[in-house]
Amino acid sequence: MVLRDAVAVSAPGKVLLAGGYLVLDRAYTGLVFGLDARIHVVAQPIPTTNGVVLNEVVVTSPQFEDAVWEYGYRLVGRGGGMSVTQLRVDADLSLNRNIFIETALGYALSYIAAVWSPQITPASITILADNDYYSTPDELPSGHTNGDTAPKQRFHNFGVPLSKAHKTGLGSSAALVTSFTAAVLSYYLPKEHFDLSTETSRRRLHNLAQAAHCAAQGKVGSGFDVASAVYGSCLYRRFSPDILASSADPGAEDFANALKHLINETTENSSSEAAWDTEIHRDAVKVPKGLRLVMCDVSCGSQTPGMVKKVLAWRKENPEEADAIWSDLHEANESLAKEMKALAESQIFGLERLRTCFTRIRRGIRAMSQKSGVPIEPPAQTELLDACEAVQGVVGGVVPGAGGYDAISLLIEDKAETVAELEKLLKNWEFKGEEGGGKVTILGVREEMEGVRMERWGDYAGMVMK
Numbered sequence: 001m002v003l004r005d006a007v008a009v010s011a012p013g014k015v016l017l018a019g020g021y022l023v024l025d026r027a028y029t030g031l032v033f034g035l036d037a038r039i040h041v042v043a044q045p046i047p048t049t050n051g052v053v054l055n056e057v058v059v060t061s062p063q064f065e066d067a068v069w070e071y072g073y074r075l076v077g078r079g080g081g082m083s084v085t086q087l088r089v090d091a092d093l094s095l096n097r098n099i100f101i102e103t104a105l106g107y108a109l110s111y112i113a114a115v116w117s118p119q120i121t122p123a124s125i126t127i128l129a130d131n132d133y134y135s136t137p138d139e140l141p142s143g144h145t146n147g148d149t150a151p152k153q154r155f156h157n158f159g160v161p162l163s164k165a166h167k168t169g170l171g172s173s174a175a176l177v178t179s180f181t182a183a184v185l186s187y188y189l190p191k192e193h194f195d196l197s198t199e200t201s202r203r204r205l206h207n208l209a210q211a212a213h214c215a216a217q218g219k220v221g222s223g224f225d226v227a228s229a230v231y232g233s234c235l236y237r238r239f240s241p242d243i244l245a246s247s248a249d250p251g252a253e254d255f256a257n258a259l260k261h262l263i264n265e266t267t268e269n270s271s272s273e274a275a276w277d278t279e280i281h282r283d284a285v286k287v288p289k290g291l292r293l294v295m296c297d298v299s300c301g302s303q304t305p306g307m308v309k310k311v312l313a314w315r316k317e318n319p320e321e322a323d324a325i326w327s328d329l330h331e332a333n334e335s336l337a338k339e340m341k342a343l344a345e346s347q348i349f350g351l352e353r354l355r356t357c358f359t360r361i362r363r364g365i366r367a368m369s370q371k372s373g374v375p376i377e378p379p380a381q382t383e384l385l386d387a388c389e390a391v392q393g394v395v396g397g398v399v400p401g402a403g404g405y406d407a408i409s410l411l412i413e414d415k416a417e418t419v420a421e422l423e424k425l426l427k428n429w430e431f432k433g434e435e436g437g438g439k440v441t442i443l444g445v446r447e448e449m450e451g452v453r454m455e456r457w458g459d460y461a462g463m464v465m466k
């Protein structure tokens with residue numbers, strides 16, 4: 001049996017600073033920042049002491065309890081691709097499924113079987129998430145992504161099952177699916193077929209991770225989170241949803257071949273391209289020197305279910321009113337990106353124009369919120385954002401992504417005094433959420449320009465399965 005070399009890959013989290021809801025429509029763009037909280041995935045041969053190796057892929061997420069998923073795999077007839085079945089560790093135990101891992105593995109192995117070989121050797125895959133993806137339990141030291149260098153503290157053991165961990169909304173599933181898919185492809189495929197340092201491979205990774213992420217979510221979102229996990233910060237225009245809406249299900253006849261063409265952007269009978277129309281403008285996004293992004297987590301934050309559906313339903317019912325808000329917001333969002341870039345590229349340092357952009361974006365979001373009756377920037381968030389914007393050194397703030405009660409993002413001067421002033425404000429802040437009071441904490445993350453990347457797997461020694 002060929003023993004492959006271990007590989008390690010990481011991908012960043014995300015924040016959609018501007019363009020929530022609009023980015024679902026190809027007519028508009030989203031300003032998305034990668035964040036320096038990354039999800040790391042290490043793939044290696046299954047270590048064995050007695051030479052007995054089962055035909056399986058074992059995935060572990062050692063920061064959480066009961067986070068081991070064992071999968072058997074087999075090639076399905078009639079071109080159905082590689083079917084992945086979770087193995088029961090104990091006949092009496094219920095299956096603790098992880099749909100994102102299971103789907104990403106099935107898609108990646110099917111793609112590998114279609115473009116290269118169905119000979120899949122057993123592997124062990126370890127997932128390690130930077131601490132800020134989850135709120136830090138009180139008994140653990142606060143986990144700043146960059147500060148922790150000692151191997152033991154770098155990745156917290158959260159001491160709870162994944163389902164009990166409180167997510168901070170940084171896009172864990174997109175970063176996971178992206179880094180997991182990249183690790184599996186890099187591990188099994190020869191360099192001629194997949195090399196993360198090439199543009200073609202990154203594009204194929206993007207397509208495959210989008211397809212797997214949508215399949216796992218059971219819906220086709222805008223995909224800005226997977227795009228930023230692959231490419232880092234960018235101005236994003238989504239792919240046409242039809243590209244995925246009509247794709248075959250795993251196991252269905254000819255799934256593997258269809259997947260190969262979908263991902264490689266080829267067609268069956270000719271070499272003509274069947275291209276994805278995603279637009280990634282990395283050059284359009286820059287953070288001026290001396291500024292940084294800050295993310296604040298609202299601990300009582302709850303996402304109101306069905307916000308996206310309700311906003312879109314209101315837009316459909318009220319096209320004229322909605323279009324006016326959408327186009328004003330779009331201009332404001334793009335102006336923010338332009339102003340940040342202009343400032344980053346010039347020697348002038350004036351923040352007034354940036355402040356105006358934030359004011360205009362917030363006005364648009366509140367209009368969207370009030371008209372649709374959906375709490376995108378609800379009064380408790382308005383109060384919090386106003387207070388933060390009044391702090392010396394804070395340029396502006398917004399409710400990111402879909403908005404709601406769970407987070408705010410701020411652009412601030414990158415000075416210790418500004419962070420200290422914000423901390424002073426937030427320490428005693430009593431957030432008045434729908435479900436009572438809550439705390440607001442600054443996460444230890446900031447913007448990250450770089451997307452997915454290969455890591456040195458030796459750096460994770462001692463943290464992966466032995």
Ligand SMILES: Nc1ncnc2c1ncn2[C@@H]1O[C@H](COP(=O)(O)OP(=O)(O)OP(=O)(O)O)[C@@H](O)[C@H]1O
Pocket residue numbers: 061098099100101127128129162167168169170171172173174176
């Ligand atoms: N560290 C991890 N180990 C294994 N699986 C994980 C890990 N982190 C996230 N996941 C997978 O991702 C799922 C969470 O995805 P979900 O889309 O609900 O959150 P998110 O991407 O963090 O959300 P948001 O879009 O609000 O940022 C988990 O149920 C699990 O399947």
Ligand SMILES: C[C@@](O)(CCOP(=O)(O)O)CC(=O)O
Pocket residue numbers: 015016019020021022023024169221222223224308400401402403
């Ligand atoms: C509302 C929406 O535009 C953004 C959702 O962002 P988030 O998951 O709240 O970070 C949905 C989407 O783009 O898929």
